[in-house]
Amino acid sequence: MISNRCLGTEQSEIRKIFNMATENSINLGIGEPDFDTPKNIVEAAKTALLNGKTHYSPNAGILELTNAISEKLKKDNNLDVPRNNIITTCGASEALMLSLFTLVNKNEEVLIPDPGFVSYKGLTELSEGKVIPVNLDDKFKIDLESLKNNISKKTKCIILNSPSNPTGSVITKEEIKGVCEIAGDNNITVISDEIYEKIIYGKKHYSAMEFTDNSIVINGFSKAYSMTGWRIGYLAVNENFDKKYNLIENMMKIHQYGFACATSFAQYGAFEALTGDQKSVFEMVLEFEKRRNLIYTGLKDIFNVQKPEGAFYIFPDVSEYGNGMEVATKLIKNNILCVPGSAFGKQGENRVRFSYATKYEDIEKAIEIMKNVLL
Ligand SMILES: Cc1ncc(COP(=O)(O)O)c(C=O)c1O
Secondary structure (H helix, E strand, O other): OOOHHHHOOOOOHHHHHHOOOOOOOEEOOOOOOOOOOOHHHHHHHHHHHHOOOOOOOOOOOOHHHHHHHHHHHHHHHOOOOOHHHEEEEOHHHHHHHHHHHHHOOOOOEEEEEEOOOHHHHHHHHHOOOEEEEEEEOOOOOEOHHHHHHOOOOOEEEEEEEOOOOOOOOOOOHHHHHHHHHHHHHOOOEEEEEOOOOOOEOOOOOOOHHHOOOOEEEEEEOOOOOOOHHHOOEEEEEOHHHHHHHOHHHHHHHHHHHHOOOOOHHHHHHHHHHHHOOOHHHHHHHHHHHHHHHHHHHHHOOOOEOOOOOEOOEEOOEOHHHOOHHHHHHHHHHOOEEOEEHHHHOHHHOOEEEEEOOOOHHHHHHHHHHHHHHHO
């Protein structure tokens, strides 16, 4: 009855773990900011609703928003992407789906970071492609030699994610340049997931599109503007790349038939997010940085841990106390919700992901509990 596409795809481990949570659990598991969406954004969407912006929008999104995204890409990332090369999507999730479904044929290979965000594997499997993990080293860096060794005639694309979920690492200019050069030499498309771009601590974010034409930028509003439930994201295709292969036209087939458009009134909120006051982003990132410092200082007394440079995750090696699943299970039983690293790939087996998108006091409590339970 069920298609091979679905049968060949595993459900995320994360849900199973969350089912073990109790009412008293401290949630260091969830991957979303705990802040409300800033008021100016909510007001813009409310006004849109009251003004009858409740109908289908153009497939690629309202003109104002795709224009604003094009300007944002110029201002923040020094990229020239015309409005017509941008599609507004139902979250970065849809943007990832459009990219993979448009590019990948059955059994073609997709290089994904291991450890990496769960959807990369799931969406590659749903597109009937083959996942080829690119193992990150202990410092969460891509080894360019082993990347080259993983390339075959069937390699179609590579997914990059900086700042990273689950590692919190930020790719350097040299690293991203190196990966893009290898991709360019082998006609591999770089799908660059930049959703945590704004949540970065004292480092500079580089977009892959600065270094290769064969690239698609994925971004969205969920994380930087605390808008996870709004379901608004976007993708931008390099202009030369699109001219050569008509990516946007082909992506639009999936977007049109599958989604029609992103929610119209939410798009007005997203427009306000990009063009309005950025103070709330600044304040949120400052708060995340405080929490990052707190959780890093606490965890380094317990585990072998790398200091995160972006996003809101920390990904310690817990092997002193068991594998990632054993330690996560023990912590969850003691009311600390967290995710075993194996959910993000084989390289994560001895790790646990903690999200610090939760109250400062709860992080303090969680560290105390961990010290009592493990030390
Ligand atoms: C790395 C990464 N990419 C994409 C997404 C999906 O974001 P959206 O809510 O925009 O679909 C997430 C959400 O957790 C993520 O962590």
